[in-house]
Amino acid sequence: MRFIILTIFPDFFTSFMESSIIKKALERNLIxxxxxxxxxxxxxxxxKTDDYPFGGGPGMVMTPQPIADAIKHAKILSPESRVIYxxxxxxxxxxxxxxxxxxDKTDLILLCGHYEGVDQRILDKYVDQEISAGDFILTGGEIPAMLVVDSVSRLLEGVLGNEDSSADESFSKHLLEFPQYTRPRVFEGMEVPEVLTSGNHKEIDKWRLEMSESETEAKRPDLYKMYKKEEDK
Incomplete structure (x- = not known):
């Protein structure tokens, strides 16, 4: 799967592509x-890639010509790709x-905006989907672009190595992940739950589900409501 990132700050991605799972996935040609x-x-x-907004107002707006040509070039590299802003x-x-x-494994063109955003005509003509990283404001789209590359890549076959490692993670079934423990068994007076050292995998699975349910109900009632709705079907 291919990710084509359009940005005015390409150096932003240097360490991201040279670290951890993403680096390994690139080296193995998985992404x-x-x-x-x-x-x-x-x-x-x-x-120049920005100009003053028509109608006045603070800030600058990214001009359409460079973005349009960058998208057209990206489409040559990957004709069936999807444009995300x-x-x-x-x-x-x-x-x-x-x-x-x-x-879907459809290649993604990730458009990173800046300033007050991009000219609306780019959105109207070239963009397939608009995505928000959350209800907060960032200085640009580079961090959300890395977020998408990371979150999608780790779901692709072979990227994590253990194909089951993402199946029980938070949000996979509208549940938060159960608590995790490792050695030592006792740390600063706190012991690992006995069930996890029992060797009884049926009881371990039961405990993990119960913990996921209680964690979700306490911390994310919105997700828990979705989970219960699915369970009741």
């Missing part, structure tokens, strides 16, 4: 990440979106 500098597509002699106006990104992207 491909292409970074396109929007400035390289600007026809302005100073490679990161904006507070978009639907809040969720695990279900990551799972859909990973299942």
């Amino acid at each position: 491909e990440v292409t970074i396109l500098n929007i400035r390289d597509f600007s026809k302005n002699k100073h490679q 990161f904006t507070p106006k978009g639907r809040v990104y969720a695990q279900s979106d990551a799972m859909t992207f990973a299942h």
Whole structure:
């Protein structure tokens, strides 16, 4: 699966692509990440990518020409790709979106906006989906782009190595993950729950489900409501 990131700050992604799971996935050709500098597509002699908004107001707006040409170039690299734009106006990104992207395996063009956003005509003509990282404001779309690459990549076959490792994670079934423990068995007077050292896998599974349910009900009642609704079907 290929991710094509359109940004005016390509260096933002250097350490991200050279670290941990993403680096290993790239080295094993399980994913491909292409970074396109929007400035390289600007026809302005100073490679300008922003201008004042029509109608006045604070801030600057990203101009359409460099973005449109960058998207057109990305479409040459991957004709069937889907264009995603990161904006507070978009639907809040969720695990279900990551799972859909990973299942479809459609290449993604990730457009990182800045300033007051991009010219609306880009959204009207070129963008397939608008996504928000959450109900807060960031300086640009680079962090949400990394979020999508990471969350989708880890669901692709072979990326994590253990194909079952993502099946019981938080949000996979509208439940938060159960508490995890490792050695030592006693740390600062706190012991690992006895059931986890019993060797009784049936009881361990039962305990983990109960813990997931109680964690979700206490911390994310919205998710718990969805979980119970699915259970009652």
